[in-house]
Amino acid sequence: MRTHRKAPASDLIRLFVGVTPDQSTQRFLDGICREAKLRGIPRKVRWTSHGNRHLTVVFLGETDPSHLDAIEQRMEEIASLSPPLCGRIVSAHPFPKKRAALFAAELLPSPGLTDLHQACQALMSATGKKPERKSFRPHFTLARSTAGFSQPAPIPADFTCALDNLTLYQSLLAPGGSQYRPLLTLPLTGPSIPEAKT
Template sequence: MEGGGLRLFFALPLPAPLREALGHWQQTGPPVRWSRTEGLHVTLAFLGDRPAEALPALDALASAVATRHAPFALCTAGLGGFPGNRRARILWLGLVPSPALESLARNLRGALAAAGEPFDAKPFRAHITLARLRQPGPLAAFPEPLPTPFAAGDLVLFESLAQGGYAPLRTWPLRRV
């Protein structure tokens, strides 16, 4: 976006040990366009292009949401693909269903909607994007990574960078008050 605009999304960052393990796992797979391990995350709400002036309102909104949720445990699950597993264009790693994660995503999206903040309203589907495939294909070429537990403790507002990758702009610790 021209004129100081930012491409934004709210997400849960992955802890370094999980990012490193997934980076090693990526090296065992076929040559595809792998996601950068330093930017692996679980997207909660994609906001798209927004002016820098939107940051204070997003800061206040996210701060209020973060105070209503305690840190919680998550665990990775099996592989999946968008739009489907037979002709996937996006390879993702799922998560074991988590009521705490669903509640956080629902609360964040509800707060965005109530504040009139635009976001991609596609149904929330907890996943970690691992790769983008140049040619659609089945997921059989990819070995299943081991299930890995991890803790979610921070809500982060990320900016998608023009040269690829993501930069955290604001972080709010989850802490139920």
């Protein structure tokens, strides 16, 4: 089901496109967080709330609101052509390296996720920006620490999560850290790709 909330008028708005986790995935990530706390973490940690959890597909950054209609139109096209996906969470660890400010649950790369990422890269052109060149590493951020994470050791996982929507988020600065406000949520309704016969 499509949901839509208009962003308030402003000079520039900070945007990104992601996937909102379902309840089953939220419960699994809650379990990972409990395990991380048992294993030891930095003292000053800001845990990601359910409402802020997401898998980033593409970061658009500071964007003129006049581009919203073009972005939303292109997202509707992508969602109508992209099938619902499954992702496999395989580990939770400091991200993107052994010592980092983030602690995240990382997913295995997959052709479907890569295709979705590449399709959404075209949204950069709609905002007059060049697509990012850095490699796409799908993940759910679980916590942030200004002191940085070096513990806990990677927590192995094996969980298949549903990735069945495309959501346009606005990032809003707040005293306790950024809050992510969904502006548009679209279901992925494209045809499934048949499995290759062996």
